[in-house]
Structure formats: structure tokens, C-alpha cells
Amino acid sequence: xxxxxxxxxxxxxxxNQVLKGIDLxxxxxxxxxxxxxxxxxxxxxxRCLNQLELHDSGSIEINGKRLDGEAMSARQLSEHVxxxxxxxxxxxxxxxxxxxxxxxxxxxxxxREAVEPRARALLESVGLGEKFDAWPGQLSGGQQQRVxxxxxxxxxxxxxxCDEITSALDPxxxxxxxxxxxxxxxxxxTLVLVTHEMRFAREVGSxxxxxxxxKIHEQGDAKRVLDDPQTPELKQFLASTR
Amino acid sequence: MLxxxxxxxYWQVFVEGxxxxxxxxxxxxxxxxxxxxxxxxxRLEGPRLLSALIGIYVELxxxxxxxxxxxxxxxxxxxxxxxxxxTSCALIAMTLNLTAYATEIIRAGIQAVPKGQREAARVLGMxxxxxxxHVVLVPALSRIYPALTSQCIIVMLGSAVISQISVxxxxxxxxxxxxxxxxxxxxxxxxxxxxxxxxIAMRQSFEYIGRRLFGFLQGEQR
Numbered sequence: 001x002x003x004x005x006x007x008x009x010x011x012x013x014x015x016n017q018v019l020k021g022i023d024l025x026x027x028x029x030x031x032x033x034x035x036x037x038x039x040x041x042x043x044x045x046x047r048c049l050n051q052l053e054l055h056d057s058g059s060i061e062i063n064g065k066r067l068d069g070e071a072m073s074a075r076q077l078s079e080h081v082x083x084x085x086x087x088x089x090x091x092x093x094x095x096x097x098x099x100x101x102x103x104x105x106x107x108x109x110x111x112r113e114a115v116e117p118r119a120r121a122l123l124e125s126v127g128l129g130e131k132f133d134a135w136p137g138q139l140s141g142g143q144q145q146r147v148x149x150x151x152x153x154x155x156x157x158x159x160x161x162c163d164e165i166t167s168a169l170d171p172x173x174x175x176x177x178x179x180x181x182x183x184x185x186x187x188x189x190t191l192v193l194v195t196h197e198m199r200f201a202r203e204v205g206s207x208x209x210x211x212x213x214x215k216i217h218e219q220g221d222a223k224r225v226l227d228d229p230q231t232p233e234l235k236q237f238l239a240s241t242r
Numbered sequence: 243m244l245x246x247x248x249x250x251x252y253w254q255v256f257v258e259g260x261x262x263x264x265x266x267x268x269x270x271x272x273x274x275x276x277x278x279x280x281x282x283x284x285r286l287e288g289p290r291l292l293s294a295l296i297g298i299y300v301e302l303x304x305x306x307x308x309x310x311x312x313x314x315x316x317x318x319x320x321x322x323x324x325x326x327x328x329t330s331c332a333l334i335a336m337t338l339n340l341t342a343y344a345t346e347i348i349r350a351g352i353q354a355v356p357k358g359q360r361e362a363a364r365v366l367g368m369x370x371x372x373x374x375x376h377v378v379l380v381p382a383l384s385r386i387y388p389a390l391t392s393q394c395i396i397v398m399l400g401s402a403v404i405s406q407i408s409v410x411x412x413x414x415x416x417x418x419x420x421x422x423x424x425x426x427x428x429x430x431x432x433x434x435x436x437x438x439x440x441x442i443a444m445r446q447s448f449e450y451i452g453r454r455l456f457g458f459l460q461g462e463q464r
């Protein structure tokens with residue numbers, strides 16, 4: 001059974017058709033990088049996977065559960081899919097530790113005593129154990145993004161979606177975030193990334209999906225696709241990113 | 243010649259007036275804000291009918307004079323066979339008035355919170371109400387806190403009007419005193435200074451609460 005199964009997915013914003021029939025299977029433990037020009041629909045596809053955008057037609061199954069508009073509540077969905085954003089979106093009025101603990105406490109009704117050791121361990125695992133009581137505003141961008149990862153993991157999702165999570169970072173801070181992701185990949189987490197980090201996609205990713213004008217234009221094994229692109233569009237795109 | 247000594251025999255009347263002004267202000271402020279917080283959210287995300295009703299209420303209050311609202315309640319409720327004391331009527335009018343303005347101010351604050359905050363809360367599994375309560379509300383309030391503070395002070399100053407329906411607050415006390423000793427100027431100088439003092443004290447209290455509530459902002463402005 002696929003962890004993520006997308007069939008004939010269509011999505012329009014007004015007259016603008018952004019996704020034009022996407023079919024995609026992602027197996028457990030796969031690290032899939034979605035690449036493509038801006039406007040190719042890659043972020044929209046990712047946002048459809050956790051219902052931040054509702055698709056017009058087609059179907060999405062995550063871990064065997066079908067997402068159909070209102071059929072799955074935000075709470076149920078959070079058991080399956082976690083997400084990390086380009087702009088971190090940490091809650092500025094909550095300390096770092098509270099950012100990680102908030103969802104398990106509010107959504108699942110867990111007690112602070114039950115969540116705190118787990119939150120501390122998660123922060124430790126992203127290298128920020130000593131920042132438990134800091135405010136998000138006191139952290140660098142790279143540190144904030146690592147907290148966001150710990151926060152997403154606190155809900156123990158099966159799939160982690162990453163929407164250009166290093167694009168807002170200073171170049172010297174990108175590495176620390178990617179190292180955390182790499183560790184997650186090694187531990188077997190299913191990752192779906194929209195990314196411009198070709199080196200990461202090539203070395204850590206198991207598969208690359210190239211999107212072009214709302215469709216999957218080319219996909220396959222990460223090294224094969226990036227080293228030996230078949231279509232002229234992908235060749236051109238890769239040339240423009242070098 | 244100014245003669246403040248002629249006010250001395252009436253100091254108790256002043257004190258009673260100040261106490262009344264203070265307590266009606268505190269009650270109206272607490273009630274008004276407590277109602278405005280859910281109203282602002284319902285105005286934005288509630289069912290369409292409820293949102294529209296709140297919108298009508300807000301516009302009704304914001305586009306009519308406070309004294310007319312006060313008379314409407316004071317003379318209108320008995321017509322409905324509801325007999326309330328003048329003070330109760332004043333409290334209702336002041337609360338209704340603050341709620342309307344505060345709803346609109348807090349709504350602006352909610353809209354100023356970046357969309358990503360709500361998306362992050364939603365992706366973590368929170369319902370819209372949980373997201374408002376735990377994620378959106380405090381940053382929203384921090385953005386409009388100065389405007390909210392001023393609005394509460396305006397309500398305190400506006401309470402001078404409730405002397406018109408015989409609530410014995412500070413202005414009522416001043417009117418009473420100057421009708422006895424005929425020292426209008428001195429009496430109103432003292433009343434003015436009292437209002438000024440209360441307004442400054444309120445602003446200080448709000449700032450103190452704000453520092454407690456929005457301590458995270460210091461971290462934000464590294």
C-alpha cells in the first residue's frame with residue numbers, strides 16, 4: 001500500500017488551472033523532491049496533500065485514508081500529515097518548548113507532564129535542547145526552522161511535507177536544517193519536499209518529480225533524473241538552476 | 243480669586259463620585275472586552291447570519307451618540323416593563339458601547355496576524371476556535387493594544403454623561419457641589435484633575451498588563 005496515493009488531481013484558482021491531472025504514488029520511507037519553476041503547481045500540490053487547498057476533482061489517499069474536502073477533520077489529518085513552511089510560522093507569543101507542546105496538549109488533550117519529556121527530546125534531536133525556554137524571536141532563522149520541524153514531529157505524523165523550507169534562510173544556515181532532514185530520512189520518515197536544493201535532492205532524495213505547467217513532466221530515481229534528464233523542459237530547468 | 247477651601251466640606255461627595263466612576267468603568271471595561279473577544283471572531287469566521295447581526299450592531303453603536311444610546315436604554319426598557327436602576331442602565335449602555343468599538347478594533351488585530359499562523363495551527367490539527375484561542379488571539383491583541391487602551395479610556399471619560407440619568411458619579415458630584423457653593427470654576431478644575439488622574443492611572447495599568455501579556459515582543463525585536 002502506498003503512503004501517499006494521488007489520482008487524477010485537478011485544481012483551479014478561478015480561471016487559472018494550476019493542477020491538470022496529477023497521478024502520484026509515494027511509498028513509506030521515500031524521500032520525494034518536487035522540483036519545477038514557480039507557477040508549475042508544486043506548492044499547490046503539496047498544499048492539497050494536507051487540505052490547505054481543497055482539490056476540485058480527483059482523489060488523495062494518505063496512509064489508506066481518503067481525503068475528501070470536509071470528510072477528514074484537521075485533527076484526524078494531523079495524525080497522518082505534518083507540514084513545515086518556508087516562513088517557519090512559529091507562534092511568537094509561545095516559548096520554544098510551548099510551540100512544540102501546544103498541539104499535543106490542545107488537540108489531543110495530553111497533559112503537560114506527559115508531553116514535556118517528549119518535547120525536550122525532540123528539541124534535543126534537532127540540536128536545540130537548551131532553547132526550551134527561549135522566545136522564537138530570539139532564534140536565528142535556521143534555529144526557528146529546526147524548532148518548526150520538532151513541532152511538526154510532536155504530532156508523530158506518517159508523512160512530513162516541506163514547502164521550500166530553506167528558501168527564506170541565509171545561505172550559511174541552510175546546512176543545519178538539511179542535516180536534520182537527512183537524519184529524518186535515514187530514520188525512515190516519509191518526506192515530500194518542494195525544494196530548490198538540487199544537491200540535497202540528489203544525495204538524500206530517493207526520487208525526483210519534475211512538474212511543468214500543472215503536470216508531472218518527468219520523474220524517477222533522483223540521481224538518474226538529475227544527471228540524465230530526458231525531456232528538453234527538464235534539461236532547460238536544470239541548466240537554469242546551475 | 244480662586245477659593246478651593248470652599249470645596250473642603252464636600253470632599254466626601256467627590257470621593258464617592260470618583261469611586262462610582264471607577265467601578266462602573268472597571269465593570270463596563272471587563273464585560274465589554276470579554277464580549278468583544280468572541281464577537282470579533284464571530285464577525286470574521288462565524289455563521290453568516292450571526293456575523294451580519296454583529297456587523298449591524300457594531301454600526302448602530304458606532305454611528306449614534308452615546309447619550310442617545312443611554313436615553314434609549316434608560317427610557318426604553320421601562321416601556322418593555324423592565325425596571326432597572328439608573329446605574330444598571332448606565333452599565334448596560336457603557337458595555338454595549340465599548341463592545342461595539344472593541345469588536346471592530348480586535349477584528350482589525352485578527353486580520354493583521356499573518357495567514358501562516360493559522361495555517362500552521364490548522365496543520366497541527368487545531369480547530370478554528372482552538373487556533374483563535376491559542377495561536378491568533380494574543381498576537382492580534384498585541385497589534386491593536388494601544389487603540390484598545392484608548393477606547394477603554396474614552397469609555398471612562400464618556401461616563402461623565404451618565405450623570406444625565408442621575409448616576410452619582412464624578413460629574414454628578416461636581417454639579418451637585420457647585421450648585422451648593424456656587425464655586426463652579428474651582429469645582430470643575432478639581433473634577434478635571436480627577437478625570438486626568440484616573441485616565442493616566444488607567445493608561446499605566448494597561449501598560450503594566452501589556453508588558454505581562456506581550457513580553458514575547460521583546461524577544462521579537464532582538
